[in-house]
Amino acid sequence: MTPTRGIQKVGGSIVICVLFVLTLGIRAGAAQPVTGWPTFRDGQIEVSHPPGWRLQRDAPTGRLLIQGPQNEGLVIWPFFVDGTLTSVTAAQVLMRMAQGQLPRLTWGPAQPAGQNALRSDGRSGAEAATASLAWTPSKRGTAVHFVMAGAPPGRRRESEESFTKILASLRLTGRRETPSSGGSAPPPDVSYVQFRDPNEGAFSLEVPRGWRVSGGLVRKAPVDVRSSVVATSPDNRMALRLGDANLPPFALPTPQLTQLGFREGSAYSPGYGVNMIVMPYLSGEQFARYYIVSRVGQVCAGPQIVSMQALPQTVQAMNAIMARYGSAVLSQRLHAGDAAFRCQQGQAPMVGYLFVATLLTAGANGGGNWSVDQLQGYLSPPELAGSAQAVLAHMVGSVRLNPEWARMQQNIAANTSRIVADTGAHISKVISDSYWSRQASQDEMSRRRSNATLGVEDVRDPATGREIKVESGSSYYWMDHRGNIAGTDIYNRPSVDFRELVRLP
Numbered sequence: 001m002t003p004t005r006g007i008q009k010v011g012g013s014i015v016i017c018v019l020f021v022l023t024l025g026i027r028a029g030a031a032q033p034v035t036g037w038p039t040f041r042d043g044q045i046e047v048s049h050p051p052g053w054r055l056q057r058d059a060p061t062g063r064l065l066i067q068g069p070q071n072e073g074l075v076i077w078p079f080f081v082d083g084t085l086t087s088v089t090a091a092q093v094l095m096r097m098a099q100g101q102l103p104r105l106t107w108g109p110a111q112p113a114g115q116n117a118l119r120s121d122g123r124s125g126a127e128a129a130t131a132s133l134a135w136t137p138s139k140r141g142t143a144v145h146f147v148m149a150g151a152p153p154g155r156r157r158e159s160e161e162s163f164t165k166i167l168a169s170l171r172l173t174g175r176r177e178t179p180s181s182g183g184s185a186p187p188p189d190v191s192y193v194q195f196r197d198p199n200e201g202a203f204s205l206e207v208p209r210g211w212r213v214s215g216g217l218v219r220k221a222p223v224d225v226r227s228s229v230v231a232t233s234p235d236n237r238m239a240l241r242l243g244d245a246n247l248p249p250f251a252l253p254t255p256q257l258t259q260l261g262f263r264e265g266s267a268y269s270p271g272y273g274v275n276m277i278v279m280p281y282l283s284g285e286q287f288a289r290y291y292i293v294s295r296v297g298q299v300c301a302g303p304q305i306v307s308m309q310a311l312p313q314t315v316q317a318m319n320a321i322m323a324r325y326g327s328a329v330l331s332q333r334l335h336a337g338d339a340a341f342r343c344q345q346g347q348a349p350m351v352g353y354l355f356v357a358t359l360l361t362a363g364a365n366g367g368g369n370w371s372v373d374q375l376q377g378y379l380s381p382p383e384l385a386g387s388a389q390a391v392l393a394h395m396v397g398s399v400r401l402n403p404e405w406a407r408m409q410q411n412i413a414a415n416t417s418r419i420v421a422d423t424g425a426h427i428s429k430v431i432s433d434s435y436w437s438r439q440a441s442q443d444e445m446s447r448r449r450s451n452a453t454l455g456v457e458d459v460r461d462p463a464t465g466r467e468i469k470v471e472s473g474s475s476y477y478w479m480d481h482r483g484n485i486a487g488t489d490i491y492n493r494p495s496v497d498f499r500e501l502v503r504l505p
Contacts, residue, residue, distance in 0.1 A: 039169070045078070048169035050162055066166060072159045074166060075101065077146040079453060084137045085144065087118070094118050096455055097146050098131035105129055190391065192398070195229065202405045205242070206398035207231050208391055218245040221273030225409065231395065238380040238388045242395060244295070247372050251276040254367045270369075281370050284356040285310050285337025291375070292341050292354060300343035300350050300379060307340040318357065333360045334373065343379075352379040353389065459501040467504065477501040 037048040040055050045064060049055055054067045064076045077097070085093070091110035098107050098120055105122030110133075113119040117134040132147045149163050192206040199216040207213045208231065215229040228245035232238070251257065251268050257278060262268045268276050282290060285308050292303050314336040336357040343350050354377035360370040376396050380388035451457050456469045459477050470477055474487025478498035485501070486494045493500070 037165075037169075046169075046171045047076070047166060049166055068159065068162070072162065073148075073150050074163055075146075075148040076167070076170065079144050079146075081142050081144060081454065085116075085135050085142050087112075090116075090118055090133055090135060093144070093454055094120055094131060094133040094146070097133070097453065098122060098129075098148070101131070101148055102129055107131070190387075192394065197227070197402075200405060201402055202409075203227065203399060203401050205229065205395055205400065207395060208233070210234055215243075215245070220248075220275070224249065224274045229395075231391075238378065238384055238391070240376075240378045240388060240392045240395065242376050242392075242399070244291075244372070244375055247375070249274065249276045249369055249371045250279045250281075252281060252368045252370065253278050256367070276369060281360050282358060283310065283335040283337060284358050285339060287358050287372060288337055288339040288354045288356040291356065292339060292352070296341070296343065296352065296354075296379065300345050300352070303341050303343040303352075305339055305341050309337060309339075311336040311338060315357075333362070334358070335360070336374070349382060350379055351382050351385050353377050353385075353392075458504040460504060461499075462502055463499060468501070470501075477503065 037050055039046060039048045040057075042057055045057070047055075047064065047066075049066050050068070052069050053072075056065045056067075057063070062077060062079055064078075066074045066076070094110050095107060098105075102122060105124045105127065107120050107122040110118040110120045113132065114134075116136065117132070119130060119132045122129045122131065129148060129150055132149075133144065134147075135142050135144045147167070149159075191209045193209045194204055195207045195213050196204045197216040199218070202217040202225075207229075211234065212232045213229065216227065218226045218228065220226065226243065226245040226247065228243040229241070231240045251262075251270070253262075253264050257263075257268065262278050264278050264280070266278050268278050270276065289305060289308060292305065297303050315334050318334055318336065334357055336355070338353065338355045341352050341354075343352065355374065356372060357374035358370055359373040360368065362368045376392060378385075378388040378392045451469070451472070454469075455472055457472045458467055459470055460467050461479060468479075468485070470485055470487065474489060476488045476491055477500070478486045478488070478494055479501055480486075480495070480497040480499075486498065488494065
């Protein structure tokens with residue numbers, strides 16, 4: 001059953017206008033679950049509904065249909081658009097969406113129903129419906145809610161109460177900050193220069209030209225060496241990290257260590273100048289969460305994990321790389337995972353990503369030690385997440401270990417540098433395929449879905465590079481020097497004053 005057919009079943013109904021609740025719900029921004037009602041969640045939306053009611057979400061369009069047992073019906077359609085909506089544009093959107101949902105009804109003109117809110121009544125014989133549109137502008141675009149509700153005459157009062165509670169419980173949990181946030185490529189002006197470890201020449205990598213870069217190899221003991229590189233964009237809005245020299249190796253807690261006074265969280269030295277922290281083993285995704293809360297939380301307030309996952313395929317690939325060069329150790333186990341998060345720096349919302357691989361070396365009697373083998377991540381505003389992600393992936397993929405330093409430090413073959421390079425290339429791909437990259441792909445789908453909903457498409461003015469939304473339906477679009485836009489079905493310039501606009505996919 002599609003959402004449209006569900007609403008069509010509400011024949012001969014009297015529809016209750018619930019726009020005042022909708023407007024309040026948008027501005028409150030917080031769900032109010034109803035006691036005793038089940039709550040629907042799918043990662044994008046949360047809403048409570050009466051027991052026995054059916055709920056169906058149309059993922060490609062974002063529509064949500066809630067159907068009662070006596071043909072009560074409610075359609076909720078949230079979406080997000082670039083720019084702002086004027087009252088005239090909002091009225092056009094409302095009429096187009098209402099007619100698209102129930103084309104058999106004759107719809108009256110849009111009427112004001114509060115600040116940034118409109119309604120329209122449709123009727124055909126005994127059948128009636130009411131469509132409502134409310135919008136909330138922000139600096140990053142406009143959040144829009146379309147609602148259509150209906151109930152049989154004998155269920156009017158009961159349905160009105162149910163609709164009110166349903167809308168009060170509504171909360172969007174997965175809306176991107178803007179339809180164009182994220183992305184898979186850095187800005188065109190990003191070029192790279194080589195950064196060499198300034199301390200021992202142990203490694204090199206490529207970093208963005210003009211960025212502030214710090215770090216290098218840190219030798220805590222002859223056999224305890226750590227590396228860390230931090231790159232910050234010139235405007236201080238993006239920060240990228242590869243490694244953390246402040247992370248020590250860890251020792252697994254055991255009864256023997258406890259008897260000796262080395263409890264969880266205490267420092268322990270097995271000798272050779274190595275200092276460990278007694279701590280239970282954490283897999284990659286578990287340590288990512290721990291690091292985000294304990295370390296990132298110091299510079300970005302209130303971090304919230306929005307995605308966390310183990311990466312067993314990455315572990316297989318990294319183990320295969322080590323085995324290819326004869327460096328696999330049977331007593332060692334590698335676990336990788338990543339996490340995406342949000343946080344707040346002052347008044348600015350931020351997003352971030354962290355990839356972590358932890359290496360466990362089992363010992364006798366349940367003991368052993370473990371370390372953070374790989375740690376890479378970034379922190380940026382939402383609209384720059386795609387650029388930060390692409391730069392991080394490039395940096396990780398460019399890491400090269402100095403074979404001479406490797407032979408001096410570990411007395412192993414020069415192919416250790418290839419292990420680092422191949423591992424870096426694989427992790428670079430993981431970063432490129434990460435949560436925020438998938439969000440960028442979904443954002444592109446959101447942009448196209450929004451355009452289809454509004455009956456518009458995107459074009460670019462080649463003279464200025466500015467992107468413009470125009471009403472769809474033409475094959476070619478033109479603009480004159482006064483900014484007037486015209487569309488034609490054939491390639492025929494309206495006049496010599498017009499220049500062609502480029503249609504975007």
